[in-house]
Amino acid sequence: MFFSQSGLSEEFIYDKATGVNLSMNMLEYKKPTILDFGPIETFAVETPGGNACYGASGISHCMAAPLLPVCAVANAIGKWIAPPVTPDKILRALGKG
Secondary structure, eight states, X not given: OOOOSHXXXXXXXXXXXXXXXXXXXXXXXXXXXXXXXXXXXXXXXXXXXXXXXXXXXXXXXXXXXXXXXXXHHHHHHSSOOOSSOOHHHHHHXXXXX
């Protein structure tokens, strides 16, 4: 199963007064590393299609992938949470934080 970390860690922060994006500094960008993931099992799935040699297609071409964990949380708790989905946002949505 593919899991995208970006729906859980990437966030754009804007100044409420001016609307200026305050999260443009790549030094503070939280890019997931191997330490952020558990064991990963990989396997090949042959499908007829794709846009590369031998019918290959990359998961990174899927625009929905970053929101899959966000949708899973919304399905589990019945409330939509704007990304990134963090434990404190989940608790607030459930009225416990």
